[in-house]
Amino acid sequence: MAIKIANLLAAYFAAMGDTENSMNQLDRAYSIAGSTYGSVHPLTFAARQAMANLKAKSNPEAAATDFAALNDDMLRWNWFQVSTAANPVVAEASRALADDMLYDYARLAKNNASAVPAFAEAVRRWPTLENDKRDQLRRLSRLIDPNDMETRHLIQAGIRLSLAYQEAASSGDSADDPGAVQPDQAQAAYEKAITRVTTKYRFDQSVVDKPLPSANTLLQRNEALIDYFITRKWRADRESADPLEDERLYAIVTRKDQQPSLYDLGDPRQLIPAARETRMANLRSTRSAQERGAVTLVDLNATFTGLYAGLIAPLEPSLGGADTLFVVPDGKLFSVPFPLLQDSKGASLDDRFLVRMLTRPESLLNAGVDQSFPKSGKALLAGGLDYARGAEKGAEPLPGTRKEVDAIASILHGDHYSVETLTGTTAGERALRKDMEQATVAHLATHGAYRNEKEGGVGAVNALWQSEVVLSRSGNRQSMKRDDDDGRLYGMELMMWDLSNLDLLVLSACETARGQETFVGGLRGLPTAINIAGAKRSLLALWPVDDAGTAAFMVSFYGHLAAGRTYPEALRQARRDARDGEISGAQDPRVWAAFVMFEN
Numbered sequence: 082m083a084i085k086i087a088n089l090l091a092a093y094f095a096a097m098g099d100t101e102n103s104m105n106q107l108d109r110a111y112s113i114a115g116s117t118y119g120s121v122h123p124l125t126f127a128a129r130q131a132m133a134n135l136k137a138k139s140n141p142e143a144a145a146t147d148f149a150a151l152n153d154d155m156l157r158w159n160w161f162q163v164s165t166a167a168n169p170v171v172a173e174a175s176r177a178l179a180d181d182m183l184y185d186y187a188r189l190a191k192n193n194a195s196a197v198p199a200f201a202e203a204v205r206r207w208p209t210l211e212n213d214k215r216d217q218l219r220r221l222s223r224l225i226d227p228n229d230m231e232t233r234h235l236i237q238a239g240i241r242l243s244l245a246y247q248e249a250a251s252s253g254d255s256a257d258d259p260g261a262v263q264p265d266q267a268q269a270a271y272e273k274a275i276t277r278v279t280t281k282y283r284f285d286q287s288v289v290d291k292p293l294p295s296a297n298t299l300l301q302r303n304e305a306l307i308d309y310f311i312t313r314k315w316r317a318d319r320e321s322a323d324p325l326e327d328e329r330l331y332a333i334v335t336r337k338d339q340q341p342s343l344y345d346l347g348d349p350r351q352l353i354p355a356a357r358e359t360r361m362a363n364l365r366s367t368r369s370a371q372e373r374g375a376v377t378l379v380d381l382n383a384t385f386t387g388l389y390a391g392l393i394a395p396l397e398p399s400l401g402g403a404d405t406l407f408v409v410p411d412g413k414l415f416s417v418p419f420p421l422l423q424d425s426k427g428a429s430l431d432d433r434f435l436v437r438m439l440t441r442p443e444s445l446l447n448a449g450v451d452q453s454f455p456k457s458g459k460a461l462l463a464g465g466l467d468y469a470r471g472a473e474k475g476a477e478p479l480p481g482t483r484k485e486v487d488a489i490a491s492i493l494h495g496d497h498y499s500v501e502t503l504t505g506t507t508a509g510e511r512a513l514r515k516d517m518e519q520a521t522v523a524h525l526a527t528h529g530a531y532r533n534e535k536e537g538g539v540g541a542v543n544a545l546w547q548s549e550v551v552l553s554r555s556g557n558r559q560s561m562k563r564d565d566d567d568g569r570l571y572g573m574e575l576m577m578w579d580l581s582n583l584d585l586l587v588l589s590a591c592e593t594a595r596g597q598e599t600f601v602g603g604l605r606g607l608p609t610a611i612n613i614a615g616a617k618r619s620l621l622a623l624w625p626v627d628d629a630g631t632a633a634f635m636v637s638f639y640g641h642l643a644a645g646r647t648y649p650e651a652l653r654q655a656r657r658d659a660r661d662g663e664i665s666g667a668q669d670p671r672v673w674a675a676f677v678m679f680e681n
Contacts, residue, residue, distance in 0.1 A: 084110045084124060091131070100139065107132045121158045123178050126151065130182050137189050145196035148186045152203045155179050160210045163251045164264060177315055183207065184312040187331055190343050201296075201333045201341045204310040205442040208411060210247060214271050215240050216293050219446055221278045224288070232277050237581040237615055239274035242267045244613040245576055248545075248605075260563045260577060296335040299445050305403040306335040307396060308442055309411045311349055330411075332392070334399040342399045352391040353413050389422040393430060406434040409442050412598040415608065418623055420656060421674040431656060437649050440612045440679045447617065448680060452647035455584055457497040458521030462486040463513065463552075464589075465504040466527050470556025470568065482526035485589065485632035489524060492639045498522070508553040510565045514578055522585045526632070527551050529590030529622070531606055544597035544605040545572035550590055572610035581615035585648065589635050594621035594677050612681040618648060622675045630666035634673060637664050652678050 091106035111128035118124055129151050137144035155178075162175040183203070190200035205211065222236045242262050249261040278284060296306050314327040330349040335341040346352065392414075400406075408419055419438065420431035430436055439445060465483025468475030483504060490500045501516055508527075517523045528551035531544075546561040548571065555568025563574055580586065588607065596606020611619045620638075622631075637658050641651035658664050659673035667673050 083113050084128070087113065088131070091135075095135065100135065104132065104135055107135060121154060126155055126158075126178070126182065130185060133189075134185055137193075141189060141193040142195060144189055145193060145199065148182075148189060148196070149199040149203075151182060152186060152199075155182055156203075156206055156210065157212075160212050160247075163210060163247060174319075177313075177319060179207070180313040180315060184314045184327070184329070187310075187312045187329065187343075187345075191331075191345055194340065194343075197333070197341050197343045198295075200343065201308070201335070204308055204331075204333055208310070209244075209441055210251075211443070212243075213290075215243055217289050218271070218274055219443060220291055220293055221274075221284070221289065223294075223446065224284070225278060225282060229281075232274075232281060234581060235270075235274040235277050238579070239267075239270040241579065241581070241613060241615050242270040248576065248609065248613060249573075258563070258573075260574075262577070293443075293446070296442070296445055297338055297341070299449060300335065300337045300407075301405075301449075302337050303403055304337070304405045304407065305400050306333075306407045306409070306442075306445060308333045308335070308409040309392075309414050311411050332396055334396050336399065336403070344395050344399075346391060346395060349413065352388070353417075385418070385421060385423075388417060389424050389430065392417070392419075393422060394424065404434060405437065406430070407437050407439055407445060407448060409439045409444075410604075412604070415598075415604045416595060416623060418674045418677065420653070421670060431653060435649055435653060438677055438679050440608055440681050444680050452649060453645070454496075454642035454648065454651070455521055458499070458584070459519060460490075460493045460498045460500045460522040460524070461503070461513075461516045461520040462490055462500060462524045462526075463503040463508040464524075464526035466508050466551075466553045467505045468528075468551060468553070468555050468568070470554045470558070473556030473558070475554075475556045475568075476528045476551050479527065479628050481628040481632040482589070485526045485635055486524065488632075488636045489639050492636070492643050493522070496643045503553075506553045509568065510552060510570055510574070513552065513570070514565075517586075518579050518582065520583060522587075523580075523583055524587040524589060524635070525550060526589040526635070529588055529593040529607070531592045531595040543573065545576065545610060548572035548593075548596060548606045548610070550575075550588060550593070550607070572605075572607050575607070576610040576613045578614045580611070583616040585618055585620070586611060586616040587620040587635070588622070589620075589631055591622055591625040594623045594679070608679050612679070616681060618678055618680045620652070620676055620678045623677055624671070624675050626675045627666060627669070627672050630664075630669065630672040633664045634659055634667040634676070637667075648678065652676070 087106045087110035091103045091110065094103035094106060107128060111125065111132060114122065114124040114128050129147065133144045133147040133151060136147060159175045159179055186200055186203065190196040218236045218239050222233060225232050225236075246262040246264060246267040249258065275289065279289065300306060310331050310333065312329050312331065313325055316324050316326050318324065328348055328350055330346040330352065332344045332346055333341050334344065410417065420429060420436045422430045437448065439448070464486035465480070468478070486502055486504075490502055493500050498521075503512065530549055530551070532547045542561060550570040552568045552570055558567060559569065560567045561571065593607045596604040596608060598604060608619065608621060634655060638651055638655040641654045642648070646654060655664070656673045659667035660670070662668050
């Protein structure tokens, strides 16, 4: 009650223009909350936030310092809540409490350029609750000998297990799932990696604790990073039919050796309303096992009309001189085919820029690494699968997938690859995991699916159990549990694989780039699982795609890789070839625009 009275008095004095007494009352509320509940408690955080907001009106620099400190404390608190509760309700509620702070922090940064760098760092960390331990490992991976693969694998294992535990804990699967990573496993992997590096390379603690390099030091002059971030202001009753008072989409644009620029793009619900989200999900041709109903090309164009104006055009002042864009989406923006977006003159983003999609801001740390296709290695291909299981017919056959993998095998054989092809009934989960964890390139041409509650999914079931790749002998069952023999590879299972040897994973299957928008992680689906498993990059589909057209498109993509183009260049050229009618069956944008490459 004392805290409430202090807050009411603070509001009264503020309305009267008496800032000094208003601040005194807020400081009183903070003192009461701190002495009663401790320094890390929602009421204490709320008092600090109110004080920073009031200070922003007269002393924005001091307010920026306060918000930066509050942000750090709330981030650590959220990480602790997620890690210890292992409950999705707690995870989402904890992040919702932070949303109000981030909403106000963004408003301060919008009007005060000096606050933008610290806010940009907050934006980097919040979507995946990035912690100091993972940052330490990422930093050390840049300092060790590039040829020290044993140490590098230990570092990768530390990052991978930490992310896997956090994902399972935030979704509530860590306690009930015997296959989920437990906190002691993640901690042991971190300690093993740190001990190895500090012992072998004699790094002291000051080296371990150094911050990661900032984005403006990693970029080249011709490159720009666009990091999208959604902030939300919740009503007091978060259980109401309309719990959000406001929602804002921001873009932070970073250039070489420059301070980042912050852009307020408005309410994402207006930019991508529910009707447009439905059209994006329903783009359909023949590879999906789910019947969704085809849409015309006119509908495809209508689906994305205006997105360039909303997502890219406002950022133009910061994009001059750039020919490469790194794009980090957030939430529903993962469903947007950015290269397809057109400006007012009809030029696509793909025409103007080499577009490179990142699953998270930290992926920029690896963006400068050689993007060339390895000239030798081991490739695992799967296609032409038999989905029948006894009397169960399973998914519809995909005859184009066998031709697809055979053609790709011919290209890779010529590029000095050792190729293994799984077809018919041989592409089971056990064989696939064994071979994929040793491969340089893996290409699975099959059915894929993502189902939410509106699309036949099961409510209250983790989206990673409703994101799947269909394998041999899958039949008609959907067990949504760990089972190496059910013929279905779910995202939750894939997340636990070690794919750190994979330079490229292609899921030539429907809807593999889709997932559920979440407050913790931004997206929960196969892109999440692949990123956590450690594959360097993945080529996935945003919507259901045509069988024959997809096969031809993939062959063109690998042909460009074999010819010496980098991964992003090969995908861009394959899109252009398809658009120009040079790839049979792939000229329709519903084929060539569906595929997105995420760099991890």
